[in-house]
Amino acid sequence: MRSHWANCITNFDEDVDEFVADYFVEPSRRVLLVAAAGFDPRSRRIAQMLSTALGDRLSSLFIREERPAPSAALLEQADQNEAALRAIAPNCKVLKVEIFADDGAPVGGARIIKLLGENPIADDVTDVILDLSALSTGVGFPAARMLLEDCEAATNRAFHLMIVSNPELDDRISGVPCSRPSPVKGFSPPMEADGEHDLAQIWIPQLACGRMSALTQIGIAIGRCYKICPLLPFPSRNPRRADDLLSEYRGALVDEWEVDPRDVVYASEKNPLDCYRTLSTLKVRFDRTMDGTYEPRMVLSPVGSKVLAAGALMAAIEHGMAVQYLETESYSFVDSQAPQINTPDMTVHLILSGPIYSSYDETGRI
Structure with missing residues (x-):
């Protein structure tokens, strides 16, 4: 450890x-x-x-x-x-x-x-x-x-x-996702129940501007989840960034994923250790809560800020979490045409x- x-x-x-x-x-x-x-x-x-x-x-x-x-x-x-x-x-x-x-x-x-x-x-x-x-x-x-x-x-x-x-520059970079979600190389621990307990998957998608289509496809590939805990950047340089993302993803959060508001996860947009500590705490709590009842599996989908992704990387390595991802086929970057x-x-x-x-x-x- x-x-x-x-x-x-x-x-x-x-x-x-x-x-x-x-x-x-x-x-x-x-x-x-x-x-x-x-x-x-x-x-x-x-x-x-x-x-x-x-x-x-x-x-x-x-x-x-x-x-x-x-x-x-x-x-x-x-x-x-x-x-x-x-x-x-x-x-x-x-x-x-x-x-x-x-x-x-x-x-x-x-x-x-x-x-x-x-x-x-x-x-x-x-x-x-x-x-x-x-x-x-x-x-x-x-x-x-x-x-x-x-x-x-x-x-x-x-x-x-x-x-x-x-983050403001990230919002200007958009991509066309491919159609084949897959686990990231080296981050795909066994996803099946051990035979004694049913599998309980906890999916933690990182919400980011313009990534709804990618996350929707990833969610379909993951399948049935015990809980979905969206990860939002807060605190952030733009105080309304989390609110804007909640508004952008409202349909998915309410109608598709049926997220309980109490399951939304927040981590600092600036400090990757905050994300690492938060995900580590969630892992410990879920393991303790489900011990003897379910076989818990936490699945991360870092698709936005590299700072939050670094915290997710650390948690995935330390705790053996899966990382499900949708690769990008092509990018577009609004640069010289924008202020x-x-x-x-x-x-x-x-x-x-x-x-x-x-x-x-x-x-x-x-």
């Missing part, structure tokens, strides 16, 4: 810049950055920050997610971002990941695991950083699990998560493992 996760080292916004400048100044630090090289304008932020602090002590693996028939505008943006990342971090390699197989099956998770296995972490690397800012859930979650396990096996290596988040976004990016940094936690006891205290 990773008892330190409930209070793991976390930095926000300006503190992230200060941490990077202070922590990575040591000449002994050798860092591997794993990040996206797609169209998202946030792709460059973390790489630039680390390159400034580390110079030639930074090596990088940039993941280019390839989907069928991308728009010319997004393809051009992705090419520009890739070129910029190669200039920012010259000691890099770009891994192209085909998200769909020839028959349309989503296979991005399996392919990123294969590619990371073919590019093992060098022995002299002291810190591995996964930038989740612009990675899809189907690729980012399997990569995070594999890198975390590799770092935990090497006692002298730390594993970091970094995220550049901007400029005046809201600043939010930056989050977490250290999930490493020598710094070696003195923690089972309660998570030093």
Whole structure:
């Protein structure tokens, strides 16, 4: 068990810049950055920050997610971002990941695991950083699990998560979901009852702007649920964001999912630990309540904010939760045709493992 996760080292916004400048100044630090090289304008932020602090002590693996028939505008943006990342971090390699197989099956998770296995972490690397800012859930979650396990096996290596988040920008990115919901690679524990007790599934869909169609398909694929507990971002930078989402999803919440208002779950839009703690608490309570009566299975569907998704990732790894997801076939991004976004990016940094936690006891205290 990773008892330190409930209070793991976390930095926000300006503190992230200060941490990077202070922590990575040591000449002994050798860092591997794993990040996206797609169209998202946030792709460059973390790489630039680390390159400034580390110079030639930074090596990088940039993941280019390839989907069928991308728009010319997004393809051009992705090419520009890739070129910029190669200039920012010259000691890099770009891994192209085909998200769909020839028959349309989503296979991005399996392919990123294969590619990371073919590019093992060098022995002299002291810190591995996964930038989740612009990675899809189907690729980012399997990569995070594999890198975390590799770092935990090497006692002298730390594993970091970094995220550049901007909910207002997320609202401008929309996608066309594929028609085949599936569990995320590495996050599909057994979903059948043990024979002695009936199965009781608890589905926790993360509500996000414009994702109703995807969540509806995921819900149908999951099947009968004992409870559905929608996850909403609150507190959030926009105080009305949760209300707006409740209004957008009203039909699904009331007519399709029949959600009891008392089952709505809230987690901070800024702090992934709040989401992790909330989901962990729910898991413990459901297990205790259903012990001896039902076989509980919690299923997560993180489709929105990467900050909330990071908390869901931690809970899924720690407690063996399933993650059901619907991959995106194509994206559209309202950028130059819309007014400029005046809201600043939010930056989050977490250290999930490493020598710094070696003195923690089972309660998570030093």
